[in-house]
Amino acid sequence: MKKILSFLLLLIFLSFPIYADELGLRVDKIYTGSVYWNPASVAANSNASTTLEIVGLEPPATTTAFNVWVFPPYTLEGLTASGYVSSANTVTIMVHSTGAIVDLSGGTWKIWVIRAR
Numbered sequence: 001m002k003k004i005l006s007f008l009l010l011l012i013f014l015s016f017p018i019y020a021d022e023l024g025l026r027v028d029k030i031y032t033g034s035v036y037w038n039p040a041s042v043a044a045n046s047n048a049s050t051t052l053e054i055v056g057l058e059p060p061a062t063t064t065a066f067n068v069w070v071f072p073p074y075t076l077e078g079l080t081a082s083g084y085v086s087s088a089n090t091v092t093i094m095v096h097s098t099g100a101i102v103d104l105s106g107g108t109w110k111i112w113v114i115r116a117r
Helices: 002-015
Strands: 018-020 025-037 047-053 065-071 080-087 090-096 107-116
Touching: 025 047, 025 090, 065 080, 065 090, 080 107, 090 107
Parallel strands: none
Antiparallel strands: 018 025, 025 107, 047 090, 065 107, 080 090
């Protein structure tokens, strides 16, 4: 069911241009990718990260805005996850701990990168 909903949402995004009037931006491209990642034990008040290659992803520029959505394969046990475009064709995903040490298992993380101009 999750796959169907994700696919439908992606179709909606790709069906027509989306405008963010307040920012003057238009969503013009959605990149997707996935990576198998087994984060190391994340100590309190620290983070762990990995990178993912998405071919065709341009480096950030002043005329481009990227919104990176991170979909972990399991519950994060109190951690938070985020992502950002770190260079051309590369997205970095991170998990952040503000509490106790957490040891996550491996799994396939899915990433969406929405580009607006």
